[in-house]
Every structure is written in structure tokens, then in C-alpha cells.
Amino acid sequence: MTAVLLIEDDDRIRLSLVLALEDEGYAAHAVATAEEGLIEQRRVGADTVLIDLMLPGMDGFECIRQLRRTDDVPIVVISARDDTHDIVAALEAGADDYLIKPVAVKELAARLRALRRRSRTADAPALRILTFGDLELRPEAGEVRLHGAEVPVTRTEFQLLCELDDHAGQVLSREQLLQRVWGYDIGDERLVDVHVGRLRHKIEDTPGKPRHLVTVRGLGYKLQP
Amino acid sequence: MRRAGLRTRVSAAFAVGALALSACVTLVSYEQTRSTLFRERERTAVRSAYFDASIVAAGLASGNRNVADVLGSLDIGADRYVLVSRAGRWYARSADTDAHAAVPAALQEMANGGQAGAQRIRRDGVPALVTAVPLTEDAVFYELVTLRELERTLQVLALVLAAVAIMVAAGGAAVGWYVTRHALRPLAAVAGAARGIAGGDLDTRLDPDTEPDLAQLTTSFNHMADELDRRLQRDRRFAADVSHELRSPLQTLAAAVSVVDRRRDDLDYRAAAAVTLIVDEIARFQELVGDLLELARSDQPVHREPTDIAELLARVARAHRLTDGVVETLPDDVPPVWKVDARRVEQALSNLVENAVRYGGGPVAVRVGRCFLEVDDAGPGVPAGIRTSIFDRFVRGPAANDRGAGDGTGLGLAIVAEHAVAHGGSVTVNDRPGGGARFRIDLPEYLP
Numbered sequence: 001m002t003a004v005l006l007i008e009d010d011d012r013i014r015l016s017l018v019l020a021l022e023d024e025g026y027a028a029h030a031v032a033t034a035e036e037g038l039i040e041q042r043r044v045g046a047d048t049v050l051i052d053l054m055l056p057g058m059d060g061f062e063c064i065r066q067l068r069r070t071d072d073v074p075i076v077v078i079s080a081r082d083d084t085h086d087i088v089a090a091l092e093a094g095a096d097d098y099l100i101k102p103v104a105v106k107e108l109a110a111r112l113r114a115l116r117r118r119s120r121t122a123d124a125p126a127l128r129i130l131t132f133g134d135l136e137l138r139p140e141a142g143e144v145r146l147h148g149a150e151v152p153v154t155r156t157e158f159q160l161l162c163e164l165d166d167h168a169g170q171v172l173s174r175e176q177l178l179q180r181v182w183g184y185d186i187g188d189e190r191l192v193d194v195h196v197g198r199l200r201h202k203i204e205d206t207p208g209k210p211r212h213l214v215t216v217r218g219l220g221y222k223l224q225p
Numbered sequence: 226m227r228r229a230g231l232r233t234r235v236s237a238a239f240a241v242g243a244l245a246l247s248a249c250v251t252l253v254s255y256e257q258t259r260s261t262l263f264r265e266r267e268r269t270a271v272r273s274a275y276f277d278a279s280i281v282a283a284g285l286a287s288g289n290r291n292v293a294d295v296l297g298s299l300d301i302g303a304d305r306y307v308l309v310s311r312a313g314r315w316y317a318r319s320a321d322t323d324a325h326a327a328v329p330a331a332l333q334e335m336a337n338g339g340q341a342g343a344q345r346i347r348r349d350g351v352p353a354l355v356t357a358v359p360l361t362e363d364a365v366f367y368e369l370v371t372l373r374e375l376e377r378t379l380q381v382l383a384l385v386l387a388a389v390a391i392m393v394a395a396g397g398a399a400v401g402w403y404v405t406r407h408a409l410r411p412l413a414a415v416a417g418a419a420r421g422i423a424g425g426d427l428d429t430r431l432d433p434d435t436e437p438d439l440a441q442l443t444t445s446f447n448h449m450a451d452e453l454d455r456r457l458q459r460d461r462r463f464a465a466d467v468s469h470e471l472r473s474p475l476q477t478l479a480a481a482v483s484v485v486d487r488r489r490d491d492l493d494y495r496a497a498a499a500v501t502l503i504v505d506e507i508a509r510f511q512e513l514v515g516d517l518l519e520l521a522r523s524d525q526p527v528h529r530e531p532t533d534i535a536e537l538l539a540r541v542a543r544a545h546r547l548t549d550g551v552v553e554t555l556p557d558d559v560p561p562v563w564k565v566d567a568r569r570v571e572q573a574l575s576n577l578v579e580n581a582v583r584y585g586g587g588p589v590a591v592r593v594g595r596c597f598l599e600v601d602d603a604g605p606g607v608p609a610g611i612r613t614s615i616f617d618r619f620v621r622g623p624a625a626n627d628r629g630a631g632d633g634t635g636l637g638l639a640i641v642a643e644h645a646v647a648h649g650g651s652v653t654v655n656d657r658p659g660g661g662a663r664f665r666i667d668l669p670e671y672l673p
Contacts, residue, residue: 010473010476010477012473012474012477013473013476013477013480015477016476016477016478016480016481016484017476017480019480019481019484020480020481020483020484023483023484023487054469078476080468080469080472080473080476081468081469082468082518084568100472101472101473101475101476102472102475102476102478102479102480102507102511103476103479104479104483105479105480105483106483175543185543186543186544189540218533218536218561
């Protein structure tokens with residue numbers, strides 16, 4: 001059973017979401033603060049973390065950053081804040097997806113399934129090594145190396161790289177990436193842009209002037225040596 | 226009558242001041258030069274008259290009784306006339322016999338009395354100097370020198386000085402124009418900053434150190450901008466707080482009701498109907514909260530950025546699952562990149578499409594042209610009487626009322642209007658040729 005950790009300070013929301021998630025067949029743990037969430041995740045290692053942004057004490061952004069230091073677990077933000085700044089800041093902190101309250105439980109379940117599908121693809125044995133100049137991609141091992149040194153990427157970032165690698169040299173539109181990586185038919189294209197930005201900081205020598213992961217104006221992104 | 230601009234007035238004052246000053250200087254220097262030149266000229270004339278008189282006196286003393294011969298022996302130029310009056314008779318050098326008429330009576334009397342003298346006169350409109358030197362008891366030598374050349378020199382001088390005065394005045398005006406431009410430059414910066422703030426760039430501030438004399442203006446301007454920014458931030462925070470306060474209970478409701486909804490089949494029909502109602506109303510409530518927030522924020526300035534308009538259209542088409550062919554291709558004369566607030570234009574267009582879907586049987590065309598976006602439907606159209614009010618908040622057209630009050634939030638078109646106005650544009654509805662409604666968003670300032 002898929003384990004989900006919910007970090008939410010509103011008692012009623014926490015309770016109702018746990019009920020709904022359990023009803024959907026997930027094993028849901030819930031905590032009220034970011035601090036507890038960090039401890040709980042270290043202890044149980046949930047498959048997915050759901051997190052609110054406005055939390056007492058440490059806020060959601062900081063919690064995501066701290067989780068990201070040690071964990072590549074998919075993180076989904078569930079927040080009442082729909083400001084672009086908040087969405088981009090949360091994604092840049094390391095979140096994989098961003099949902100605005102109120103979230104329909106069906107929608108949430110669909111997101112969790114999509115994330116789960118992606119995480120599983122990384123579990124196969126190491127076989128192929130793909131090189132793009134100084135960039136090395138091992139799709140089955142889930143490893144990315146730059147100048148021979150392993151670069152820590154999240155599962156979503158890795159999935160994004162794999163999709164681009166499958167179509168190396170071709171342009172993939174934001175819409176296609178959103179569909180293939182996040183499983184969205186229609187979604188927020190900022191997800192793609194922020195993830196690409198995050199990846200560039202990890203795999204490019206000069207993120208401002210990307211060499212591998214380039215933008216094709218008006219069309220989308222492509223991966224090249 | 227429109228008042229002359231500050232720059233014009235300052236320049237005019239500079240010009241008048243410069244003219245007055247240069248006129249004074251010119252007049253004084255002209256007078257000085259004139260009197261000095263005249264004095265010099267007179268002194269020379271008197272000296273030569275005495276010299277000539279001494280020759281004539283010597284001639285007469287040597288016994289030459291013909292005065293004209295003695296006069297003829299003098300070496301004089303064209304502008305000098307010599308006369309001798311002897312015992313009531315006048316002797317001249319040439320045919321210039323009436324020259325004696327120019328000699329003033331007072332001078333004659335004085336000379337006859339044995340006293341030498343000189344007097345300035347005008348002869349035939351030309352200034353001249355008459356010098357009288359008594360030779361003997363009954364003879365007086367007169368020398369008449371015209372000052373025509375001197376006058377001509379003075380005329381030229383006057384002309385030159387007048388020209389200089391006018392040039393100085395013009396120079397004053399130019400300095401005024403130049404100085405005011407510099408003086409007004411900080412104000413141009415203030416105007417630019419105010420425009421920037423009105424256009425949505427709330428971080429615009431003036432540097433108080435650049436112009437110490439205008440420190441008060443820049444300080445109060447910056448204070449105003451800070452205050453405005455704070456107020457907008459407070460409003461925005463309020464909207465965010467409200468959104469949080471409304472969305473949190475909605476989240477609880479949505480999650481909790483989903484648990485019951487999954488078991489709808491186990492419920493009796495009354496309970497099942499009630500659950501359906503709750504689920505629908507939660508969805509509508511959610512929509513209403515979203516729309517209210519959108520409206521609350523719609524008075525905020527737009528964040529214009531270069532936007533691929535075809536891509537924006539494609540996104541809207543995808544979101545509403547429009548069939549191919551509904552979105553018309555961009556005409557060649559329409560630039561592909563517009564400088565608009567992409568999120569808000571997308572929302573506005575999306576609302577129009579949603580409106581067409583709900584009340585017009587779905588959009589039949591979504592079109593882009595130079596500074597406008599259009600959504601056509603083939604529905605019942607909008608009656609002429611409500612084509613303005615339909616964009617007001619919570620106003621529904623007959624098509625919406627036919628579907629009952631429970632449909633839509635009544636805010637969709639109001640949001641479209643707000644976004645259009647925020648872009649300096651407008652939204653209108655007209656009949657579509659062939660039936661239906663044509664909604665049009667005009668965005669006049671869409672180009673970078």
C-alpha cells in the first residue's frame with residue numbers, strides 16, 4: 001500500500017484528507033507541523049509527501065528545502081495560496097507539483113498515481129549509459145553524472161531528463177512534457193519551466209546559458225550534447 | 226486662452242532682462258563714444274582753424290589785399306570751408322558764396338567783438354562745426370568743417386550696437402530655454418516615474434541625491450509610492466487571507482463529502498440526492514471563491530511581458546477541449562508576440578469561451594486580429610438592451626436565466642471586463658453575422 005505523509009496544520013482538513021485518502025486506498029500519516037513532518041518522513045519514509053505552505057513555526061517552503069537535502073521523494077504542495085510567486089517559490093524549493101485548495105479528492109488521487117507511476121520506472125537495473133558531452137545519463141540506475149560526478153536529482157527531474165533523452169535532439173513542447181512527466185492533460189506549464197530551471201542549475205556549467213537543456217522559443221525544450 | 230508654458234515664460238523673462246541690460250550698456254557706451262569722438266574732432270578742427278587763420282592773417286598782413294587769393298592759397302580738403310568777413314563783406318574761396326549764411330549770428334557778433342569761438346551747427350541736415358578766429362579789428366576768419374564722416378561712423382556704431390543688443394537678447398532667451406530644460410529635467414524624471422507606477426511598476430523610486438534642490442519633491446514622491454505600494458500589498462494580503470479563510474473549510478468539505486460520495490450507491494435516494502447537491506454546491510462555491518478573488522485582484526496593475534499569442538490561444542483551446550478549426554490561425558499582419566499580462570488575457574479569453582460553451586452552444590470561432598481577440602457563438606445572442614450591463618457583476622443574460630440561477634457565478638464576464646480595462650482596453654458584445662453573439666476584447670496597447 002502506498003504510504004502518504006500529510007503535513008497540514010488545519011485539524012479539520014487534516015482529518016478529512018486522511019479519511020478521503022484512506023478511502024482511496026492509501027496509508028496516510030498526518031502531522032501538524034513541518035518539524036514533525038521532517039522527523040516522520042525520516043522515520044517512515046513515505047512514498048509521497050503532501051504539504052501545506054502556511055504552517056506554524058517552520059513554513060512549507062523551508063520544510064521542502066530541508067526534505068530535498070536528503071530525499072528525492074515526490075512532494076506535492078496543497079495550498080490555498082494561488083499567487084504565482086508562491087507557486088514558483090514552492091516549485092523552486094523542490095516541490096514536484098502544486099495543487100490549490102480546495103483539491104478534489106479524485107484529482108489528488110490521480111496526481112498521486114501519476115507520481116507513483118514515475119517513481120517505479122527508476123527501479124530497473126543499470127543497463128544503458130547515455131552521454132551528452134560531459135553529461136551522463138543512466139536511465140535504469142536513476143543516475144545523472146556531470147563531469148563524472150553524480151548529480152543529485154529528484155525523481156521528477158530525472159523523469160523529465162529521461163523524457164527529453166528519449167527524444168534527444170527533438171523539441172518537446174511544455175504540453176507534451178506536462179502530459180508525459182506529470183500525467184496532466186491540461187495543467188500549469190510553470191511546472192515544466194521551473195523544473196527545467198532547477199535541472200539547469202544541476203546539469204549546466206552556466207545555467208543562464210544552457211548547453212544541454214535548451215529552450216526552443218515558442219516550441220518547448222530539447223536535450224542536446 | 227491657454228497660459229504660456231513655464232519654459233516660454235522663463236525664456237521670455239531672460240530675453241527681456243538681457244535686452245534691457247544690453248540696451249543700457251549700448252546707450253551709455255554710444256553716448257560716451259559719441260561725445261569723445263566729437264570732442265576730438267572739434268579739437269582738431271579748432272586747431273587747424275587757428276593754423277589756417279594764422280596763414281590768412283600773415284597773407285593779409287603782407288599786404289595782399291585780395292582776400293580770395295589768400296584763401297585760395299590754403300591747403301584744405303573737401304569737407305572744409307573757409308570764409309573771411311571783412312568790414313561787413315564776405316570772402317569765400319570758391320563759388321560757395323552762401324556759406325556765410327550758415328554762420329550763426331551770435332558767433333559773428335562774438336567774433337566781431339574780438340573773441341574767438343566755435344559752435345556746432347547743422348547745415349543742409351549735416352552737422353558741422355564753425356570756428357571763428359578774429360584776424361584784425363574788422364576781419365574775422367571763419368572755418369566750417371562738416372562732420373558728415375563722423376556722423377556716418379556714429380550711425381554705423383549705433384547699428385552695430387543695436388544688433389549686438391538684439392543678439393544678446395536672443396542669447397538670453399536661448400540661455401533661458403537651455404537653463405529651464407536642465408531645471409525641468411528632474412521633473413521629467415518625476416513624470417516618468419509616475420507613469421511607471423501608473424503602468425504597474427510599483428518599484429519605481431526617485432533618487433533623492435541626484436538633485437538636492439528637489440529633495441523635498443523626490444522624498445514626498447517616494448513616500449507616496451511607498452504608501453501606494455503598502456496599500457496595494459495590504460489589499461493583496463487581504464485577498465490572500467480571505468482566499469485562505471474560505472478555501473480551508475471548502476477543502477474540508479470537499480474531502481469529507483468525497484468519502485460519502487463514494488458510498489452514494491449504498492445510500493437511500495434522498496440521502497444520495499442530498500449528497501449530489503452538496504457535491505455540486507461545493508464545486509460552485511469553489512468557483513465563486515475563485516472568481517471573487519480574481520475580481521478583488523483585478524484592479525491591480527497588469528504585468529506585461531512578451532507573450533506568444535498563438536500559444537496562449539492554443540492553451541485556451543486545449544483547456545476547453547475545443548475542436549480543431551475553431552481557433553482561427555493568426556493573420557499574417559498580426560505580430561506573433563504581444564506585450565500583455567498573459568495570465569489575465571488567458572483568463573479573460575477562457576471566460577469568454579466558457580461563456581460561449583454555457584450559453585451559446587459552444588464557440589464556433591476564436592479569432593485574433595490586430596489588437597483584438599474575438600469569440601463567436603451560434604447561440605441566441607445577447608439582446609441589444611443588456612449589451613453593457615451584461616458585463617456587470619452578478620448580472621446574467623436571459624440565456625443564463627433560462628438555465629436557472631444555480632448555473633455559473635455571474636462574475637465571468639465582469640472579470641473579462643476588468644482584465645480588458647486593466648490593459649487599457651475594453652470588451653464588447655455584438656451580433657455575429659449569421660446569428661449568435663460575438664464577444665470582442667480590444668487590447669489597444671498590445672505591442673511591445
